[in-house]
Amino acid sequence: MGFDLSEFMQIFFDEGAEHLSQMESLLVNLNVDAPDPEQLNAIFRAAHSVKGAAATFGFTDIASVTHILENQLDRIRRGTLQLRQDMVDLFLEAADTLRCMINAHQQGQEPDLHASESLCSRLHAMEEEIAPSSPPPQEQSLAQHPGTARLVVYVNKIAHGQHASLCTMLAATDWQLVSETPELLTFEQFDEVNYAALAEALSFYLEPDAYTFGTGNGAEEVGLFEPQPSTPAEDMGLFESLPATAAEDMGLFEPLPATPAEDMGLFEPLPATPAEDMGLFEPLPPTPAEDMGLFEPLPEKKATAALAATTANLPEATRPTVSSKSTVQATEATSIRVATEKIDEQINLVGELVITHAMLIEATSHLDPGENEKLFASLALLERNTRALQESAMSIRMMPISTVFSRFPRVVRETANKLGKKVLLVTHGEQTELDRGLIEKLSDPLTHLVRNSLDHGIEASSEREAKGKDASGTLTLKAFHQGGNIVIEVRDDGAGLNRTKIINTARNRGFTIDDQAPDAEVWALIFEPGFSTADAVTDVSGRGVGMDVVKRNIQSMGGRIDIESHKDIGTTMTIRLPLTLAILDGMAIRHGRETYIIPLGFIVESLRPQSEDIRTLANRGKVLHVRGEYLPIVELRQIFGGIGQARSEGHDMFVILESAQGKTALRVDELLGQHQVVIKSLESNFRKLPGLSGATIMGDGHVALIIDVDSLVKMSQHTAEAQASQLEQLAG
């Protein structure tokens, strides 16, 4: 057909995945005993959207699976099928299979047909399993689903050979075959039925006593999305208690030519002209002249504004429902998909702008503010705007952590089921925002921690009860900002880490550890490669692969992970990550002629000690005495060499650093002050350098190097000897 679909394929893949995630989260939250019809509808719609899109793009395999899925969901939502737990499980599995299929198509591979076929047959089986137990479609079921018109045909009374043609005729007039038994055929349809015409049509095939009609009263049952236009206000659950009349409400969402005058009532608070408002919501603009407004740019915005205004004027009680709806609309109308590279490029440019601004400030610093008032005022304005631009550019990359957290209800549910434990998942701070790049990388380590907590942390119900705890364990996921960091906690109220066991395992594996070692040191052992204290390897965890990977992943993001654990109270894993990868709050220090940046997150304090606070340890270098603590002194000079002039003793400035190796006192030449710097990669034109995590450009255009505190402290722990050999190596 000469029309390239490939461009739209990506959209299908993205949206398909989104619909599936949405379906998944709804399924997990579904109350099996009393499912919320609105949720069921939403699940159904998600499946339906996938099906429609898959069919459009010719992915018949996906479409056929979703078709069956959709059928089952439809029956559940209409109440013909009673929802059970195993069905939810099966639906979740279906979502997984579909995701795999979408992925396979995306990568241009053939999806696993075997998996999809087995799924289809199981979905079918579910139907058969249920069919006999569903009540005969007589009065009883009619009472249950009064919203549908129902036709029951007694099979034994159908004239021979008429069976097929009867079905064809009914299908042609929108009757759906909903159940079929050797005795009975049941058809349903939602549309208004002309019974006289139907009876006449049926008379060609059947005797009048061979079928019965059932009718519902339509009004109560038909939902917002059913094609039933004749129903009054109650149907439109959404707008139930609006002060307006039913007819007006309907006008909003249905292609009916509602009367403009009444509609006005709704939109009164808006200054917009009536015709425009109307046009937004209706495909039938009445007056051609004003009509033009319709096609002017940004109609969605107006729609949103109109809805928002409507919401604002609603009585308090009805607001929640309506506002949730309008939020959905607003998101649909105002969000766009943008390639991440474009955003990164923009952030880069903003970074350049910040630097250029700093250069301007530097260049004008010698000017007299009095004489150059205008210039300085403009510079101040430029600064304000630059900062605002920087913030807004950064915020584009930020995403709420809920995108990661949202997968955990399912992970917890499945893992807990598998382990036969009862676990309650509590999440806090889902709206905490962090860099998109971090979010993607965070998902795997977090999943690992969660599964670990479920497997090793939380005890079985019986054990918990024996300890006097609540039978079901609680797993808490919490995210919040602290300083320049985002902190994510995975906390369980389980048994806590077993100190003796860890120490024993460590010794068996050849680690040397003192019995009196502090807890932190013992807990750190579990991050060693291949370390597992689980008595038996389960398929959830216990293979000892992972915690070291978790730690490495977190560190590669510039973060760190800490453990706090108490016996029978529980374990808390705390992950600290920088807010973003692109900008860093740092302390600029001078070392010789050069400027270095120390990330602020590692700095506890800066001080100028008395010379008697610096003590010497025999052969172990120097320590600094700070309020009762003796901290090892790291000489920047020792690590970065004697660049520039030596400074005089006695004018020492120390920065106390908190790193993974504990507290350290770093001797620097001078503190230059706090800066927000744009991180530049050293690797793009050069290579990774020991002790440095990157570089930045200062206000004067010079390059400053950013110190990698953990690696710096580690380097300092190597002896001068090692350093000497390293230099030798480099020289050779």
Place this chain on the structure above:
Amino acid sequence: MADQDPTSQPRAGEYLVFTLGREEYGIDILKVQEIRRSEHVTEIANLPSFIKGVINLRGAIVPIVDLRVKFACSEASYDRFTVVIILNISKRVVGIVVDGVSDVVMLSSSLIQSPPSFGSAIDTAYISGLGTLEERMIILTDIEKLMTSQEMHLTEVAAEATI
């Protein structure tokens, strides 16, 4: 290393000629991004002495290699006449410091001889040929091979890059 890569055979074309001591070296003009005066170089510790440090080249962090130090040709002093050649090599930007840039010459293949086995400060592995221009001898250097070589310590994958 001593293997002569067939693709690095000197091609006829334009060469940028710079001096190191009393020798003249030519590099493919297409690898040259720009020529700058020396500016503030931020020194980095624990690196071989010929890596001077990094500069800010319009927002990018670019390492600077002093070829004078590397090949011990001359007293390495920095003043406003010191020249930095910014090279664009396999998508990386690197600056080299040389004694001076003389000119850009056009060499036809008849003017280019295959390299000798010894005789210049730069290892013969990186010399792709000798160009003759009137009385001048121009040592044609495979600058890409040189800059990505392990001995320059400029890349993490230097070893692989030289194969």
